[in-house]
Amino acid sequence: MVGIVGYGAYLPRYRIKAETIARQWGADAEAIKRGLQLTEKTVPGQDEDTITISVEAARGAIQRAQIDPQEIGAVYIGSESHPYAVKPSGTVLIDALGIGPHVHVATNEFACKAGSEAMYVAYSHVKSGEMKYALGIGADTSQGAPGDALEYSASAGGAAFIMGTERVAAEILFTHSYTSDTPDFWRREGEFYPRHAGRFTGDPAYFKHIVGAGQALLEKSKLAPKDFTHAVFHMPNGKFPQEAGRRLGFTKQQLEFGWIVPLMGNTYSGSSPTGLAAILDVANPGDLIFMVSFGSGAGSDGFVYRVTEEIKAIKDRAPKVRSMLDNGKIYLDYGQYTKHRHKIKLNE
């Protein structure tokens, strides 16, 4: 049996409300909240980035797995906001958590699906028998240009998953990936903010790939949507994952626990992985979980998980997603937000 033996998530304490952003640009806050189906988003602290978020999420994963970090043979961090252009984020993480130095470390990039990509590669290493444990992380401090629709959703957070074969809490039964050349969202080298193709990001991009991967995964697994207790999809806003679920045949109830975007925003590479962590926080043995990520460019990774008895032993060993979403929030005004997000040009 190969699957998740430990998981952890991390969300910063800082928040900004949709109203606060809308007020700055003279936009209609109620229309935006209704359209995007989100009310606020997480914002990284001035001392937080993809590396610190990954470290805290992975610390939770190790606490839950209760393994010797030295036994982890590979570490992959998927993000589109790695702090260094040249120097892998994982090099800092392994020294912070006592992993390695005998470990394979790499950085994954594939827009918002870099996290599920890291999870897939970690899972594949363990499945092949190459190593006992591998760590896959999705984390981001997402960028959205001031005044752009993305500014209401681009947020910060991430989740980490240790794959192994012993004391598995969520067995991975099936995977499927679906990829094509689709110019829906991109950021050119040297550009600070990403660009997107407006409505083209919907049907030809997000829905085509999520539904494409999802349908293939259902066929491969010979399972029907009604067989699943939970489902989670990439969450660029509140509306898209609900619609993707509807098109694949899932109900709102199946999406309920993983649909954390209204209070979290879009954590890009951390989006569906953090939704999965929120589901594992409440999952019961025997539950089937359906997950499909999406990364612009574009592609989707799908996973079918079966929760085991081990989940009961591990889920209370580290902070839960809902607790981080609901507690200890510090709200920012727009000026503080621009400082946190380094949107103000300063002299050296």
Add this chain to the structure above:
Amino acid sequence: MISPRYAREIPQRYQLVAARCTSCGTIGFPPRRVCKHCRGRQFEPTKLDSDGKILTFTIIRVGADRFSKQTPYAVAVIELNDGTRLTAQVTDCELESLEIGQKVRLVFRKIQEDGKAGILCYGYKAICV
């Protein structure tokens, strides 16, 4: 901060690795070359507890150059549960609500940047729990 010094201090800054004197057991943090208690020179590494409490604190309103954009911020002397004392910035907190005796936990954060193009320096800061 220059790379050689930063790399040398990674175990203490990332993982709270202290030095325990093999003669008298005194823990030095940051690690010392000579024991402050018995002047011993043999040490073994030991990891400190990450939980503790604030012994005293101050609010920095005029920071050093690399911290000037973070003001105002709190710096505290913290006593960890194992008795070791250290100084750390307290982050993610409402400054008005900080108190002596407040329970804290050390977490992994970015401490400073070596300019716009230099290395990023990580280490421990405290959060209130």
